[in-house]
Amino acid sequence: MKKCENCNLILQDSDAFCPKCGGATVECDSGSHAEGETACNCGENCSCGEENRECGEQTAENMQAGPQMQFVDDGKKKKGKKGLIAAIIALTAFVPVSAYGGRVYVADETDSIPAEKLAELNEYAEHASEACGTDILFLLAEDEAAAGDSIVDYMANYPNMGNGESRIFFAIGPDSSWHILCGGNMQNMLTDEQEDALRDAYNGPETYFGGIKAYIDLAESYVFEIYPNDTPVDEELEGLERLPEEIRSMDEFTCVLDGAGMIEPEQRAELMKKLGELSSKYGMDYVVCTVKSLNGSTVEACADDIFDYCGFGRGEDRSGVLLLINTGDRKWHISAKGYGITVFTDAGIQYIGEELKEKMKSADYAGTFFGFADLCDRFTDQAKKDRPYDTSNLPIKPLSFKYIPISLGIGLVIALIAVSVMKSKLKTVRYKAEANSYVRPGSMNITVSRDLFLYRTVAVSPKPKNNSDSDGGSSTHTSSSGSTHGGGGGSF
Numbered sequence: 001m002k003k004c005e006n007c008n009l010i011l012q013d014s015d016a017f018c019p020k021c022g023g024a025t026v027e028c029d030s031g032s033h034a035e036g037e038t039a040c041n042c043g044e045n046c047s048c049g050e051e052n053r054e055c056g057e058q059t060a061e062n063m064q065a066g067p068q069m070q071f072v073d074d075g076k077k078k079k080g081k082k083g084l085i086a087a088i089i090a091l092t093a094f095v096p097v098s099a100y101g102g103r104v105y106v107a108d109e110t111d112s113i114p115a116e117k118l119a120e121l122n123e124y125a126e127h128a129s130e131a132c133g134t135d136i137l138f139l140l141a142e143d144e145a146a147a148g149d150s151i152v153d154y155m156a157n158y159p160n161m162g163n164g165e166s167r168i169f170f171a172i173g174p175d176s177s178w179h180i181l182c183g184g185n186m187q188n189m190l191t192d193e194q195e196d197a198l199r200d201a202y203n204g205p206e207t208y209f210g211g212i213k214a215y216i217d218l219a220e221s222y223v224f225e226i227y228p229n230d231t232p233v234d235e236e237l238e239g240l241e242r243l244p245e246e247i248r249s250m251d252e253f254t255c256v257l258d259g260a261g262m263i264e265p266e267q268r269a270e271l272m273k274k275l276g277e278l279s280s281k282y283g284m285d286y287v288v289c290t291v292k293s294l295n296g297s298t299v300e301a302c303a304d305d306i307f308d309y310c311g312f313g314r315g316e317d318r319s320g321v322l323l324l325i326n327t328g329d330r331k332w333h334i335s336a337k338g339y340g341i342t343v344f345t346d347a348g349i350q351y352i353g354e355e356l357k358e359k360m361k362s363a364d365y366a367g368t369f370f371g372f373a374d375l376c377d378r379f380t381d382q383a384k385k386d387r388p389y390d391t392s393n394l395p396i397k398p399l400s401f402k403y404i405p406i407s408l409g410i411g412l413v414i415a416l417i418a419v420s421v422m423k424s425k426l427k428t429v430r431y432k433a434e435a436n437s438y439v440r441p442g443s444m445n446i447t448v449s450r451d452l453f454l455y456r457t458v459a460v461s462p463k464p465k466n467n468s469d470s471d472g473g474s475s476t477h478t479s480s481s482g483s484t485h486g487g488g489g490g491s492f
Contacts, residue, residue, distance in 0.1 A: 103163050105129060106212060109142035110174075113208050121212055128216050132223040133252070134186055135162030136216050139171040140208070147175045155181050168219045170198060185273065189226050198222075227255070227276045239309035239481060244295045244302065253310040255279070260290035260327045262365040271366070274373050282380045284340060285312045285320030288369040292328045299326055299489055303335035304479035313337055318483075323372050325365060332360060333489030336474070341486035343383040345474045347391040349488040352379075360492040390471035 105125035108118055121138075129135045139146075139158065146154040151173045161169070166184030173179070180195050182188065190198075202215040240248055246259030255275045256268050263271070275286045287307065294302045303324040307313065313320045319338030326332070332353060336344045344352075352375050359368040382389055389395060432438060474486040 104160050105136065105162060106138045107158075107161065108140045108208075110140045112140060117209050121209065121216075124213060125216050128220040129162070132220050133166065133227065134184070134223045135164055135167035135169075136219045136223075137161050137167055137169040138212050138215060139169070141171055141173050144174060146171065146173045148173070148177060151177060151179050152181070155179060168198075168223070170202070170215060170219075185227065185269065186223065190222065194222055225280050227272060239305060242295070242297070242305045242480065243309060244291045244293055246291060247289070247306060247310070253312075255285065255287050255312075256369070257287065257289040257306065257310075260292045260325075260365075262290050262327065262363070263369070264366065267366040271369055271373070274370070278373060278377055278380075279314065281377075282384070283314055283319065284338070284343075284380065285314050285318075285322075286373065286376050287312050287320065287322040288372060289322060289324045290365060291324065291326055294326055294329070299324060299329070299331045299333040300335070300477075300487060301480065302326075303333040303487065303489075304483070304485050305481070307335050307337060307485070308479055308481040308483055315339075321376065323369070324489075325360065325368070327363075327365075329491075330360075331489060331491050332356075334487050336486040337483065341474045341476060341484070343380050343388055344486065345388050345390045345472065346486075346488055347394060347472050348379060348389040350490070351389065351394050353488075353490050357490075357492050390473065392471050 103126065104122065106118060106121040113121070125136050125138070139155065139161075141151065141154065143154070151171060154173075155169055155171050161167075164184065166186055167182065168186055168190070169181040169183070171179050171181075178199060180190070180198065182190055198215055198218055201218040202211040205211045205214055244259060247253075247257055250257065250259070254272060256263065256272050258268060271288070275288070278284075278286045289303075289306055291302070297305070303322055306324065307320065307322045312318070312322065315338065317338035319340050321334060321336045321340040321344055324333050324335070334344060334349050334352065336349075352372065355375060356368050356371050359365075359371060378395070379389055387393070475488075476484050476486050479485050
């Protein structure tokens with residue numbers, strides 16, 4: 001009899017290579033295996049040949065420590081940049097999950113993973129998916145329909161996988177090809193480097209269990225990088241009672257907290273994506289929020305509390321910025337923390353408020369928040385490249401086109417007046433037929449003319465600096481949680 005030298009899978013004499021991992025075959029004894037080494041999953045100490053084949057099970061050793069799938073060259077890998085191309089067909093086929101009774105997140109058509117381990121992986125993937133708000137799925141495919149280019153359609157139509165539309169779906173085909181499909185909010189969000197890293201994470205550990213778990217962990221971290229604040233609300237969260245009711249009652253705290261219900265779902269999704277991209281780009285949290293009331297607090301304290309007690313902020317100093325709009329009292333406030341205090345100076349915050357005031361007055365809160373996101377991108381980029389926007393270097397507002405004809409009209413009127421005045425003073429001037437008439441006889445007689453330039457001395461003195469142009473920086477205060485915040489606000 002033969003077995004695989006890599007995974008110890010029992011093979012037929014006719015097998016040249018292992019059908020599971022592609023390893024070379026070696027001869028093995030036909031007697032019973034040593035205790036603890038090759039006990040069959042059926043519970044019997046199967047012989048190396050017939051009995052193992054009769055029960056149809058791999059050895060416990062092979063399944064517990066099973067070989068990782070080897071990958072083909074780049075020419076065969078398929079990148080998941082097109083998203084899901086078809087709706088998931090539900091309840092149409094059986095997916096082998098064995099002991100796991102919930103929705104399927106990890107499917108194994110090859111029976112390479114023991115039932116209890118498969119159930120554990122499904123529970124682990126389900127927990128990670130719920131935590132980040134995106135289904136993290138994995139498939140070991142055996143069906144020949146999943147080979148080659150067809151694996152895309154096979155994954156797109158695979159039944160009973162996950163619990164929503166947003167997903168990262170990683171599959172290994174029977175020909176060892178691999179593919180990643182991303183759908184919903186994750187469509188086109190992963191880079192090629194990130195997809196390669198997911199493959200490498202799975203390929204690193206020696207077991208299926210370890211490889212799939214490593215993939216799940218990395219995929220979850222990528223989702224949190226893109227949408228860092230999609231976390232379930234903890235009812236025991238410290239300071240939760242300080243928040244307005246419409247915020248406290250939410251199922252999750254996201255980067256868009258529309259407690260007043262002023263933003264359409266499509267706008268909210270687009271805004272979350274935009275703010276998530278900024279968070280990944282700069283390593284800070286960018287949050288927008290609407291409330292109808294302040295729960296007896298001030299707008300400043302409410303903004304600080306929402307930032308602190310909802311768990312916003314990235315890095316050790318919990319860097320970030322939050323824009324709160326109280327639609328009831330028509331007030332706004334920006335709360336900054338960590339590096340956000342450096343980026344958003346007092347003068348910069350007031351500039352942002354002036355830029356957004358007209359949209360806030362007209363109740364265009366979606367437009368306000370998109371404008372805020374654009375300004376956050378501009379302000380953070382400026383702070384990282386040079387120095388933050390402040391009193392001496394605030395952005396110059398572009399001149400509106402409506403002022404151009406007005407300026408031209410005013411200039412024309414002034415010019416006509418000036419010419420008319422000058423013309424009125426030329427009453428003694430009369431036209432002469434000859435040029436000599438304008439020259440007084442004997443008034444000018446040049447005999448010798450010579451110009452000689454020697455040198456010139458120029459003294460330059462620096463212009464005194466106006467103290468009124470010095471930067472004001474960021475004022476800070478301490479919030480109810482004991483954290484240091486910067487910020488400012490106003491009314492609209």
